[in-house]
Amino acid sequence: MARQLICYPDPVLRAPTKKARSVTPDVKALIEEMIELMRAGNGLGLAAPQVGVPLQVFVADVGEGPFAVVNPKVVRVRGEQIGLEGCLSFPRLYGDVARAKAVTVRGLDSQGKKTSIEAEDLLARVLQHEIDHLKGTLFIDKVDPATVHWLLGYDAETGEPIKQPTTLEDALSALAGGPSRQDARLTTGGRVSPA
Ligand code: ZN
Numbered sequence: 001m002a003r004q005l006i007c008y009p010d011p012v013l014r015a016p017t018k019k020a021r022s023v024t025p026d027v028k029a030l031i032e033e034m035i036e037l038m039r040a041g042n043g044l045g046l047a048a049p050q051v052g053v054p055l056q057v058f059v060a061d062v063g064e065g066p067f068a069v070v071n072p073k074v075v076r077v078r079g080e081q082i083g084l085e086g087c088l089s090f091p092r093l094y095g096d097v098a099r100a101k102a103v104t105v106r107g108l109d110s111q112g113k114k115t116s117i118e119a120e121d122l123l124a125r126v127l128q129h130e131i132d133h134l135k136g137t138l139f140i141d142k143v144d145p146a147t148v149h150w151l152l153g154y155d156a157e158t159g160e161p162i163k164q165p166t167t168l169e170d171a172l173s174a175l176a177g178g179p180s181r182q183d184a185r186l187t188t189g190g191r192v193s194p195a
Contacts, residue, residue, distance in 0.1 A: 002033070003030075003033050003034075003037065003051040003052060003053070004037075004051065004052075005037055005040075005041060005046075005050060005051065005088055005089070006049070006050055006051060006052050006089060007088075007089045007090070007091065007175070008089050008090050008138070008140075008172070008175050008176070009172070009175065009176045010052075010089075012049055012052050012054065013049055013050065013089055013133070013136070013138060014136040014138075015049065015054050015136060016054065016136065017048065017049060017054045017055055017056050017134045017135075017136075018054060018055055018056065019055075019056050019071045020055055020056060020057060020070050020071055020108075022112055023070055023108055023109075023110065023111065023112030027055070027057065027070065028110060030048065030051075030053060030055070030057060031057065031059060031068040031110050033051065034046050034048065034051055034057070034058075034059045034068070035059050035061070035066045035068075037051060037088075038059055038060075038061065038066070038088070039061075039066075041088045041194065042193050042194075043088045043193055043194050043195055044060060044061065044062055044122075044126045044193045044194070044195045045058060045059065045060035045061070045126040045127075045129060045130045045195040046058065046059050046060075046088060046130070046195070047130045047131075047133030047134055048133075048134070049133055049134070049136070050088060050089050050133060056070065056071045056072065056134045057069070057070050057071075057134075058072065058130035058131070058133065058134065060123070060126050060127065060130060060195075062122050062123045062126055067109065067110065068109065068110040069105060069107040069108070069109065069115065069117070069127075069130075070107055070108040070109070070110075070112070071107045071108055072105050072106070072107035072127075072130075072131050072134070073105065073106050073107060074103050074104070074105055074127075074128070074131060075104050075105070075106050075116075076102075076103065076104035077100040077102070077103050078100060078101060078102040078103075079100060079101030079102055080098060080099070080100060080101055081098070081099055081100070081101045081121065081124070081125065082096055082097070082098045082099075082144075083096065083097070083099070083122075083125060084096060085097040085125065085129060085139050085143070085194075085195070086139070086151070086193070086194030086195065087129070087138065087139050087194050087195055088194045088195065089138070090138075090139070090140065090171075090175060090194070091175075091194075092150050092151050092152075093140075093148070093149075093150060093151075093171050093175070094148075094149055094150075094151050094163075094194075095139075095143035095144060095145075095147040095148040095149065095168075096143065096144045096147040097125075097129075097139055097142050097143050097144070098142070098144070099124065099125045099128045099129075100124060100128060101120060101121065101124060102118070102119065102120045102121075102124050103118075103119055103124045103127055103128060104116065104117065104118050104119075105117045105119065105127050105131070126195050129195045130195065139195075140168060140172065143168065145167065145168050148165070148166055148167065148168045148171055149163040149164055149165045149166060150163065150164040150166055150171070151163060152164055
């Protein structure tokens with residue numbers, strides 16, 4: 001059965017996740033499906049709860065090809081960065097989030113082998129965002145409320161993002177009113193990519 005992207009306020013996004021016992025054929029199939037959905041949404045990352053599966057698995061691709069981490073654990077953090085973040089489960093909503101500048105993440109790769117990833121900047125941001133998902137933590141929990149906005153599209157001439165400021169409260173109540181999943185795909189546009 002094809003899985004779908006799950007959006008806020010679905011409670012599965014807050015549900016506890018379990019470690020995978022091993023990277024079984026089922027887990028590999030899940031990873032493949034997640035990579036497809038991440039691509040369809042022009043996302044940089046996707047965590048299993050976002051497709052309704054409470055398992056400790058995420059996929060990411062920051063332009064160097066997709067990869068998966070199963071049972072990820074952050075073993076080292078360094079520095080700080082503040083930058084724009086969105087999430088495939090919060091269509092069109094963006095804001096600034098403070099993250100560690102660099103992280104080291106350990107877990108299993110898509111073949112079940114031990115892996116260790118040393119990441120900085122954007123990849124470090126994506127890894128932290130996805131690992132947060134596996135704890136039921138969402139970017140709205142960490143976003144600077146003063147920077148929350150809708151991305152309406154891009155100016156045809158300048159290519160600049162067209163933003164509409166909003167409060168987090170208003171944004172969440174609008175999302176709870178149910179934007180269609182179609183909207184998410186049409187409006188993310190692929191330039192400022194959600195995770
Ligand atoms: Zn996300």
